[in-house]
Structure formats: structure tokens, C-alpha cells
Amino acid sequence: MDTKAVAKAFTDLCKKGELAQAGDKFWADDVISREAMEGDMAKLQGRKAVEGKGQWWYANHTVHDVKVEGPYVSGNQFVVRFKMDVTPKGKTRQTMDEVGVYTVKNGKIVEESFFYGE
């Protein structure tokens, strides 16, 4: 699959609310996942670590709705926008507006990097 095909299939799963399945299907074994923060979560590498981040996230957020836009494609990268209506554990319900920038190699996502709306 080329980048456009990966971008479309990945984003289609996200649009169906199947974000974890989208990662499961397209993450490379040594995928790198970056967050816009300092500390342990800033850069994770490998499917196990990245799956662990997802499991932590779902355990600590109640997701009411996710609006997904994209993909936007250029070369071997694509961008997806996520607008999430969530309640983080112990906090108030809020909207998280973020984009993911994904890099594709051999039909798999080798890097994902999340950017947050200011």
C-alpha cells in the first residue's frame, strides 16, 4: 500500500471510532510515537510501548465523541485532525483539538507525532 492508501484506510478506521484498531493494523513493529510534552511520554518506541500508551489513555479518559478530518497527504506523510469530546478521569468534560502527523514506510506507520491546538 502506498502512503495515500494507508492514509485513507487508517483515517477511515478512525472515522468509525476504531482508533486502536487503526494503530493495530498500521503501526510498524518499531513505530515511534511522539507527544508534545516533556518527560517519559515525549517519545515512545515499539508497538508494546505505544499500545500501552493507548491503553493508559483509554483507561483515563471517557470519550463522548471523536470528530476526524483528513487525511491530508504529502509524499510519505499524512495528517489527521482529531477533535475529541472527552472527560479525563477526575476532571471536567472538555474538547481536545489535535492533529497527528504520520510517516509511512513500506505500507506501515513508522512514526506518529501529535500536535495540540493552542
Next chain:
Amino acid sequence: MDTKAVAKAFTDLCKKGELAQAGDKFWADDVISREAMEGDMAKLQGRKAVEGKGQWWYANHTVHDVKVEGPYVSGNQFVVRFKMDVTPKGKTRQTMDEVGVYTVKNGKIVEESFFYGE
């Protein structure tokens, strides 16, 4: 200015419709500008070349409206989404949905890369 400050000031100008001025203020002298296409426009380097692309674009598109969202920030990069209601010369009015990924160094944009909605 750090990346967050550049991202905010640049995006604020874009939101006012001052896209050319935003570039004028923040492009580094040797800025690289990438388009998601093959050929001469795929990669331009230097303010003159990038300004020329902008002039060509404005000469060949009638812009009815631009909706700007962002910025989304991570490290030394930020993302801006542009949804443009335009009529390209000799074509029919259409919506262009794209995102720009910008890389900042020393308070200037050293690279911009445009991704198009599929």
C-alpha cells in the same frame, strides 16, 4: 520568539487574511517550501522563490474566503489548517482543504510543507 509565539503570531495574521504578510514576517532567508506534487513546484528554496510562488498563486486564484484553524504545536513545529473558497483562473469555484506543517528555527520559519485533503 519561541515556536509557540511564532505559531500564534503567524496564525493570527493568516486568520486576518494576511497570508502573504505572515510569510513576509516569518520566513527565514533560506526558507524551504514544499508542495505535495511532482515537478518544479515540489521544493522551492529561498525567500525570492517562495514569494514568487505566492505571487503566482494570487495572480491565478480568486480567493472568496479563507478559514484558518490552529496553530497546533509540537516541539519546533506547528500545523495550520486552511480551508479556502477559491476560483482558480479558468476553472470553477471550489473548496481547497489543506494543512501547512511549519518548522521554526531562531524565531523564523525555515521550512513549510503543504498537505492536501484527499
